[in-house]
Amino acid sequence: MGNNTRTIGIIGEDIAKNYLLDNGYKILERNFRVKSGEIDIIAQLNQIIVFIEVKSRSSNRYGLPYEAVDYRKQQKIIKAAQNYINFKRLTNYQYRFDIIEVYLNINKKINHIQNAFWT
Numbered sequence: 759m760g761n762n763t764r765t766i767g768i769i770g771e772d773i774a775k776n777y778l779l780d781n782g783y784k785i786l787e788r789n790f791r792v793k794s795g796e797i798d799i800i801a802q803l804n805q806i807i808v809f810i811e812v813k814s815r816s817s818n819r820y821g822l823p824y825e826a827v828d829y830r831k832q833q834k835i836i837k838a839a840q841n842y843i844n845f846k847r848l849t850n851y852q853y854r855f856d857i858i859e860v861y862l863n864i865n866k867k868i869n870h871i872q873n874a875f876w877t
Contacts, residue, residue: 770814770860795834823859
């Protein structure tokens with residue numbers, strides 16, 4: 759991954775974080791990493807813990823952002839989420855996996871896909 763791609767990713771995650779805060783979410787973690795995978799943002803909305811993959815694009819040359827979250831990537835996120843849930847002993851919560859697309863070329867447009875995939 760080139761430096762430019764990483765920079766785009768960081769900008770996109772900041773935009774997504776601000777969007778979530780503006781919409782009543784509490785940010786629990788950013789860039790949670792375990793051996794099995796990484797989660798960009800872990801947030802909470804009421805009794806729901808939301809595991810969020812942020813995909814940022816400066817163009818659609820490589821397809822729509824959510825298309826990059828394939829089955830293999832989903833499985834890594836799910837495994838990382840299970841680690842987080844166990845580590846933090848988060849019982850009595852509902853869980854959700856979302857994808858937030860950030861289009862940097864279209865005035866930082868956001869597309870929030872709730873329940874983008876399931877365990």
